[in-house]
Amino acid sequence: MNVKEILDKAYNTHKLSKDEIKLLLTLEGEERQLLFDLADRTRQKYVGDDVFLRGLIEFSSYCKNDCFYCGLRRSNTEAQRYRMQEEEIVEVARRAYEMGYRTVVLQSGEDPYYTRERMCSIIRKIKEEVDVAITLSIGERPYEDYKAFRQVGADRYLMRFETSNKELYQKLHPGMSFENRIECLKWIKSLGYELGTGFLIGLPGQTVDDLANDILLVCELDADMVGIGPFIPHPQTPLKDAHEGSVDITLKCIAILRLLLPDSNIPATTALGTLDPLGRQKGLKCGANIVMPNVNDLDYKLKYELYPGKICINEDATKCRGCIESIIISLGRRVGQGYGQSRHYRAKKASGD
Numbered sequence: 001m002n003v004k005e006i007l008d009k010a011y012n013t014h015k016l017s018k019d020e021i022k023l024l025l026t027l028e029g030e031e032r033q034l035l036f037d038l039a040d041r042t043r044q045k046y047v048g049d050d051v052f053l054r055g056l057i058e059f060s061s062y063c064k065n066d067c068f069y070c071g072l073r074r075s076n077t078e079a080q081r082y083r084m085q086e087e088e089i090v091e092v093a094r095r096a097y098e099m100g101y102r103t104v105v106l107q108s109g110e111d112p113y114y115t116r117e118r119m120c121s122i123i124r125k126i127k128e129e130v131d132v133a134i135t136l137s138i139g140e141r142p143y144e145d146y147k148a149f150r151q152v153g154a155d156r157y158l159m160r161f162e163t164s165n166k167e168l169y170q171k172l173h174p175g176m177s178f179e180n181r182i183e184c185l186k187w188i189k190s191l192g193y194e195l196g197t198g199f200l201i202g203l204p205g206q207t208v209d210d211l212a213n214d215i216l217l218v219c220e221l222d223a224d225m226v227g228i229g230p231f232i233p234h235p236q237t238p239l240k241d242a243h244e245g246s247v248d249i250t251l252k253c254i255a256i257l258r259l260l261l262p263d264s265n266i267p268a269t270t271a272l273g274t275l276d277p278l279g280r281q282k283g284l285k286c287g288a289n290i291v292m293p294n295v296n297d298l299d300y301k302l303k304y305e306l307y308p309g310k311i312c313i314n315e316d317a318t319k320c321r322g323c324i325e326s327i328i329i330s331l332g333r334r335v336g337q338g339y340g341q342s343r344h345y346r347a348k349k350a351s352g353d
Contacts, residue, residue, distance in 0.1 A: 003031045007038050010259040021212040025252050032252070039255035039287035046262040047289050051328045052340030053321075054135065054267075055096035055104045055295040058304040059084040063109025065139075068172045069203065071234040071305040072109045078236050080303035083113055090125045096295040097130035099321045102339050104132050105158065105292060110139035119145070120152045127153040133339040135196070140180060143187050150191045155339075157188045158196035160227060163203055164217040165210045172203065185221055194345045196225035196265075201253060202245020203231050215253065219260050224342035225290070226257050226264055229271035232307035247276045251286050258287030263343035265290050273311045284331055290340070291328070293320045 001009070006020045016024075027035055060083045063072040072079055084092075093104045104126065108114065114122075123134055135156035136149060146157070161181050163169050169178040189195045199214040200206075218226050230245030250272055257266060267290035268283030276282065280291060294301055294312065301313040312320050325335050 003027065003034070007034060007259075010256070011038055011042060014260050014262055016256075016260060018209075018212045018216060021215055021256060022208050024256050025208055025211060025249060027252065035252065035255050036286040039258040040285055042258050042262050043287045043289055047265070047343055049333045050289065050336030050340070051284060051333050052103070052265070052290050052336035053101055053324065054290060054292040054340075055093075055099070055101035055132075056107060056292045057084075057089060057092050057096070057104055058107050058294065058296055058300060059089050060108035060111040060114065061304050062111040062113065064112060065110050065176065066174050067176075068174075068238045069200065069231060069234070071236060071307060073237060076236045079305065082300060082303050083111065084300065086118070086122050086125065089122055090129055092295055092297075093126045093132065094130055095317070097132055099295070099318060100335075101295065101321075102132055102337070103135060103156075104295070105135040105137055107137040107158075114138065116141075116145045116148050120148055123149060123152045123154050133341070135194075137196075140176075140184050146184075146187055146191055146193075150193060154193070156194040156196060156225070158225065158227060159185060159188070160198040160200070161185065161214075161217065162200050163206060163210060164199070164213040165206070168203065168205050168210065171205070182221075189221070194224040194342050195221065196227055197221055197223045198227035198229075200231045200245065201228060201250045202243065204239060204242045211249070211253065215256055215260065218257065222344075222348075223261065224264055224345040226261065226266050227269060228253050228257070229269035230275055232271055232274060232309070234305070234307050244275060247272065247279055247282070251282055254283055254288055255286040261344060263347060265340070265342045265344075267292055270294075270310060270312070271307065274307070274309055281327060281331060284328070284333065289336075291324055293317070293324050295320075 061081050066073045133155040136154050137158040166178045230250045233239050233242045266288045268280040268288035272279035295317045
């Protein structure tokens with residue numbers, strides 16, 4: 001098949017082989033633009049012109065894990081640690097609602113301080129206070145935790161598998177298990193959450209073959225939301241001297257994922273905007289339909305350093321909200337109203353899956 005035939009196949013069937021995905025990941029020039037244009041057309045057809053905003057609340061910078069690429073890793077003695085208390089978290093969620101957010105994302109390192117009971121209490125209180133969907137991004141937990149969080153009102157769960165290459169996963173995640181990660185994702189899905197997952201682009205040792213497998217794993221997991229972003233080395237980690245991930249390949253992955261999962265939600269990530277001043281705009285123009293601004297106070301924003309140089313961390317949350325809306329409008333798009341539930345998830349619920 002030539003490139004046009006592969007793109008036609010992707011648009012019409014939403015299926016590609018690994019070799020076809022690998023070919024699309026290498027496109028340059030006019031053919032690359034054809035991929036982006038087709039992904040944007042697919043986005044417009046299946047999820048429309050709405051860009052939904054998620055208010056990100058990073059509530060703890062403690063983490064029990066030691067992942068080689070992350071600034072929050074437990075071995076980083078220079079990391080600034082903090083834990084937000086329950087009322088603080090609820091108050092930030094309330095402010096986010098007042099700014100127009102209808103989804104909040106509760107994200108942290110894997111911090112054992114936030115027990116099942118504490119998390120359930122936080123979820124309940126947010127739901128009592130404001131009418132928002134709640135996404136959790138707090139890592140690997142026992143099945144009973146996921147079940148309890150869902151029962152008290154959590155709507156979505158975001159946990160990237162980072163890489164589908166088991167050997168690379170084990171190397172970068174000491175003491176962790178790739179199989180356990182995937183099992184957790186399957187538990188989350190079985191409990192009726194909207195499932196978000198994804199991977200990092202540009203990890204040292206990662207190949208084009210790995211990236212194609214990453215895309216196929218996202219499809220196999222039937223994700224309702226796909227979060228991908230370029231790797232950015234942190235100076236206080238073992239990967240401090242590694243090269244950063246490619247913006248170009250990140251955009252190609254967004255475009256391919258839009259073709260294969262046409263009605264799933266795909267964010268234009270902060271990491272993309274950190275490496276390229278127009279990164280989020282480019283992501284929105286090749287298939288993305290979600291942006292996740294941080295709604296925390298400035299002090300906490302500065303301390304939650306997954307990677308260095310993150311954009312917008314010196315901006316007040318209200319200013320950030322206005323800035324991102326102006327970006328969306330400049331692209332001829334509009335800020336979505338309501339929870340922004342994944343159409344992929346909605347369609348599966350309607351069909352009884």
